[in-house]
Structures are given as C-alpha cells and as structure tokens.
Amino acid sequence: MSELITHPDDVQEIPVDYQPEKPTAPGSSKAWTTNQKVAFRIGFLYMLFLCIPLYSAFYQHLFSLKWGKITYNDFQTIVAFWPPQIITIESEEGVFGILNYINLILVFAGSVAGAGIWTAIDRKTLSYDKLYYWIRVLARYRLAYGMIGWGCKKIFPMQMVYPTVGMLNTPFIDMAEKKLYWSHVGVSFGYTVFLGFAEFIPGILLLHRKTAVLGAALAAVVTFNICIANHAYDAGVAVPAAYFAIIGLFITWYDLPKIWNLIVKERDNLQPYHYYPVLNQTSQRRLKAATKAVFNIAFVPVTVALWGYGFFYGNNYNIPSTPGLPDAKSYYQVSEFRLNNKVIPYSPKDSIRWQDATFEGWSSLSYKTNRGAIADRMIGYSPLRVTQSKNRKLNEASSQNADRLAKQNKPRDLGVTRWEVGGMAGERRYFYYKADTVKHILYLQNKNIHYKNEKQVLHYSRPTPNRIILSGRNEFKDSIYVVLDKDPKKYPLVEGRQTSIKAF
Secondary structure (H helix, E strand, O other): OHHHOOOHHHOOOOOOOOOOOOOOOOOOOOOOOHHHHHHHHHHHHHHHHHHOOOOHHHHHHHHOOOHHHOOHHHHHHHHOOOOOOOOOOOOOOOOOOHHHHHHHHHHHHHHHHHHHHHHHHOOOOOOOHHHHHHHHHHHHHHHHHHHHHHHHHHHOOOOOOOOOHHHHOOOHHHEOHHHHHHHHHHHOHHHHHHHHHHHHHHHHHHOOHHHHHHHHHHHHHHHHHHHHHHHHOOOOOHHHHHHHHHHHHHHHHOOHHHHHHHHOOOOOOOOOOOOOOOOOOHHHHHHHHHHHHHHHHHHHHHHHHHHHHHHHOOOOOOOOOOEOOOOOOEEEEEEEEEEOOEEOOOOOOOOOOOOEEEEOOEOEEEEEOOOOOOOOOOOOOOHHHHOOOOOOOOOOHHHEOHHHHHHOOOOHHHHEOOOOOOOEOOOEEEEEEEEEOOOOEEEEEEOOHHHOOOEEEEEEEEEEOOEEEEEEEOOOOOEEEEEEEEEOOOOHHHHHHHOOOOOO
8 A cells, every 4th residue: 555655755736726728629528619610510511522422423333343353443443532523624734633623612612501501500509529520430431541542553553653665765855744753753663662651551540540640640741742743743633632631631630739739838638538429239339340340351451452463463554464575675776667668768757667666575566756646645534524524635534444444355455555655745656466476477556545446467577686577567558667676775764873973
C-alpha cells in the first residue's frame, strides 16, 4: 500500500481559477450552435454527393462484371469514380481540366440549397453526432480504397512505365507535357514505386479509426501535390486529385481543434469526446465485422494480388504483352529504301520514305516519316462517362481497351496504344505486328485508332544480327524494300548518373 502513497513534493499546485477545457461541438455531446448545424448540413450533403457514384454507367458496369474474368482494371474502375459530372467540358486538359472545377462548385451549390431546405424542415435536432460519425466513415472508406487503387498503379509500375525505344527517339518538342512528365518519372523504377507507396500507405491508415486522421492528412497533401503537377503538365486529372484532397480535408477537420490545442496552444485535450455507435445486438456486431472484412479483403489483398498478377504475367495496361522478334529491340538507321523498285534517297521532307525505325521488346514496329497524323493527346479521361459522350475530339477514351479485348479473346496489344502512340506528334507511325516465324512474314496493323485500317504485309530476313531487311506491301499497297541497320545509341535520359562525368 505504501507504493500508492504520493510524496508531498510530487504534488503540483493547481491554480484556483483552473478549468478543464470543455469540448466544443461538433464532437461533443452538448447541443450544437445554429452555425455548427448549418455548416454540418452543407458538409454532410457535399460529402454524400462526392462519395456516392451518381451516374448510371457506374452501376451498369458494376452489374455487368463477369467475376470469372475479373481483373485489376475492374476493381480500379470501381474505386476511380469521380464526383457528379453535371457539365462535361472538353479542353486541352481533357474532361478534367481547370474548367471542370465548375462541377465541384455546382455540387457544393446544390449542397447549400439542400442544407437550406433541411434547416427549414428540421428545427428540433440538437446535435448531429451520429450523422457526423457515419459520413466520416463513408468518406474514410471511399478515400481509402481510391488511394490504394491508385497507389497500386505505381507500386506495380503500369501508369508511368519505362520509356519505349520509340519515345527515346522522339524529340521533346513533339511530346505533350504529360508524356514528358510521365516519361521522366518512369525512367526511375524506384522513384515510381516510392510514389505508389506515398498513395498506398495513407489508404491503409484510413482503414483504421485510430490512424484515420493521419491517413487523411497525408492523402490530402499527396493528392494536392498531384493536382498541382497535373495543372503544370496538362495531365488531365487535376480535378479528381482535388476531389480526393477535399475528402481528406473533411476527414481531418474533425480533429483539427484538438490538434491545434495540443500543438499550437500546448494544451492537453483533457476531455476528448468521440461518438461511436453502440451495437448491443450480436447480429449487428457480426454484420459490421463481416461488412468490413468483405470490403477490406476485396479492395486490399485481392486488389493488390490482381495488380501484381497483371504486372508479372503480361497484363500491363500500358505495355503490350506479345513478344517481338528475338534480339530485335533497338533503334535502326534506314540504310536503303526502295518504293516500287525505285531507290528513294533520304529526305526529311519525304512523306513515304522511312527516316528511321524502332523495334520494341514486344510486337511493335515504329518508323518516322514526314507525314502527320491525328494523335491521341493522352490526357485524362473517365471511361465510365467519356466513352458514352459523342463529343470526343480531344479525349480518345476507347484507345485504351486492352482489358476488354483480352476478355473477348482478341489481340489485346491493339488496345495498348496510349503509352506508345498517345501524347506525341503523329510523324512516328506505330504498328502492331503478328510474326509468322516459319514463313518469315510480319502482318502489321496501325495502332492509331484513327488509322486502324492501315495494314502492311512484309517479309523479313536477318542476314546479320544487326541488320533486318523488310520487303512487301505497305499500307498504300505500294511495293517497298527497306534495309535497317541497328544503331547502338546512348540515351542521356536513361544513362543519367549511371555514367560518371568529369567536369574538369
């Protein structure tokens, strides 16, 4: 018992006028003020509209899923829905450019109007602790699964992948801003994975009540940075990133007064108050546990497993999976070019003669010629909405449909076009080829959806390991004969700091 006696010297004198700091609503059991109730009603409706998909295409896609052929892309489509698209505005930044902040504003205006009606009807409720709890739960899980899904895109680098040979031989001036940004990030595998975990970890933290505020604050910071980068590089998903940041700030707001008192005012929160629903019935507790388990398992370990499987087993949505000609991957100089048996000398102005050519590690052949083409700008889009829009002059949503083609047992590589073709001037033509290695024939088809009817049939021979000779009919039915010689180029973007450079 003596151990429980406090020494008199250890007793600190408490000021006579000391009063423990009382919690203020929201987050307290006492009645809320009129301003607090009005602000809550607006915030509640706003979050509700943001966190629940309000367009029919989402549910059509959800109920049309074939679970026997489920892929990571299906899970990503579910968590990648955005706020209501009241007005769709196409611009150089896509359907989610700066002009489309109008949709967030319109949704907020609708929330204000709804809150006004709510205020006029409900004059008896003293506090909204219960509703505040449940809207935070909805916001937490919506943001958590979204952050985890987007993080997996970079943890398994499929969004910002390593530059292709064709990209490395395209002048910077011919690339869209987004292409430049993604290419520079994709060069560093480690940095890309780091960015993925910067999104994934906040998502995991949001799944646990005790770490939700930290996860929400990190998610808000990360997504706001993504928003700024998207504006700087016209990447096209600035508004969705801002949308995530708003949800993160809403979740963090609940504990901001306590954080402010602790860090800025240096006061302990002696009487913290948090509302939690009391589930007295065993069936209610089991239902809660089962619901959390089903959704968390589906959108965390199952999602991660599907992304990993896609990455390691040839379902990268930005990279074709059909192997190319063995040991052909390289940049090639065109040593000789004949058109209808006539030798065509090199000229940068010629619209038919190839200036150079590239073979990738997969079944893709590209060549440069002085003939422009309609190019996919590779800007952000939402397939659930944009594919149903008739006005898609700037947003080629259907150019990324590898997943759909694979499920239909069609060559998925014809749907993996955005990374190779998108975001670059049309002077480099990209062709998918099917190789008959017995007869040594390449069956080529243009990967640009605007020129999908352009096909070539070319015989190939390899007299030396560094030379490929192609002959046959091009897309205009003309006879061509092309001699390609491998050029062992060095690329500063790839070499980077791998090579030591002496300044003096």
